[in-house]
Amino acid sequence: MENKLLIKYVDVDIYQQDLLVLKDVQLEIHSGEFVYLLGKVGSGKTSLLKSIYSELPIESGVAGVLGYDLRDLKMNDAPFLRRKIGIVFQDFQLLTDRSVYQNLDFVLRATGWKEQANIEEQIANVLNQVGMYAKRHKMPHQLSGGEQQRIVIARALLNSPEMILADEPTGNLDPETGNELIELLYNIRLSGTTVVMATHNLGWLDKFPGRVFRCDNESLVELKNNQPVTPETVDAESGN
Structure with missing residues (x-):
C-alpha cells in the first residue's frame, strides 16, 4: 500500500x-x-x-x-x-425528518452525484460496510445511539x-x-x-x-x- x-x-x-x-x-x-x-x-x-x-x-x-x-x-x-474527508461528530447531526436512505441520498446529490443507479449502489455499499443496510428505511429516532453513529460513519464514507x-x-x-x-x-x-x-x-x-x-x-x-x-x-x- x-x-x-x-x-x-x-x-x-x-x-x-x-x-x-x-x-x-x-x-x-x-x-x-x-x-x-x-x-x-x-x-x-x-x-x-x-x-x-x-x-x-x-x-x-x-x-x-x-x-x-x-x-x-x-x-x-x-x-x-x-x-x-469524512467527518464524524459526537452528536450525529442526521436530518431527523428523513430516513437513513434519504439522509445518504441527500449528501450524494449535494456533492454532485446524479445517476440514480450509482446513488443506490453507493448507499448500499456504505450501509453494508457499517452493517446497517437492513435499517435503510428507518427514521433516525427509530435507531439506537450506536446505530445512528454507524449511519454517520456510512455518511462519512459516501465519497470514498x-x-x-x-x-x-x-x-x-x-x-x-x-x-x-x-x-x-x-x-x-x-x-x-x-x-x-x-x-x-x-x-x-x-x-x-x-x-x-x-x-x-x-x-x-x-x-x-x-x-x-x-x-x-x-x-x-x-x-x-
Whole structure:
C-alpha cells in the first residue's frame, strides 16, 4: 500500500477566534494510519480537526492537506477538499425528518452525484460496510445511539474519502457500543483510509494501536511507544 503523505503541518499556529490554542504545530500523517488526539477539554483537539477541513483558517507556517495548501485555499475550493474527508461528530447531526436512505441520498446529490443507479449502489455499499443496510428505511429516532453513529460513519464514507476525522465519536455511547464503533473505524483504516480521532478514552489505545498525539499547553506532542499514557493525559470529560 502506498504510504502517501496526506497532512503536513510545519510551524502552524491555530486560533479559535482570536485565541491561540496550538502553536508551532509540526504534524505529518500518511495514508492508512490510525491517529489518536488526546488532551483536556479546551486543549485544541477539535480546533486542530477543524483546521484540517478548513473550518478554521491557518495564517502561518506550512499547511498542506490532501494536495491543498490551506493558507492559499479559496472559499470555492473548500468543498472539494471536504469531499475527500469524512467527518464524524459526537452528536450525529442526521436530518431527523428523513430516513437513513434519504439522509445518504441527500449528501450524494449535494456533492454532485446524479445517476440514480450509482446513488443506490453507493448507499448500499456504505450501509453494508457499517452493517446497517437492513435499517435503510428507518427514521433516525427509530435507531439506537450506536446505530445512528454507524449511519454517520456510512455518511462519512459516501465519497470514498482518503481520511476520516472523528471528534469524540463514542462520547454519547455506552462502552460496549463505543468499542464496536472504534473497531469499525479501525477496520476502515485497514482498507487504506486514514482515521484521525479525538478522544478522551484511553481504553482504546491498547485494543486498537495507533499513533498518539497529545494537545497540552498550546502544544501538540507525539507520544512515542515507550512513553506511558496515563489518565492525567486527558480530562474525564469529552468535547473541546
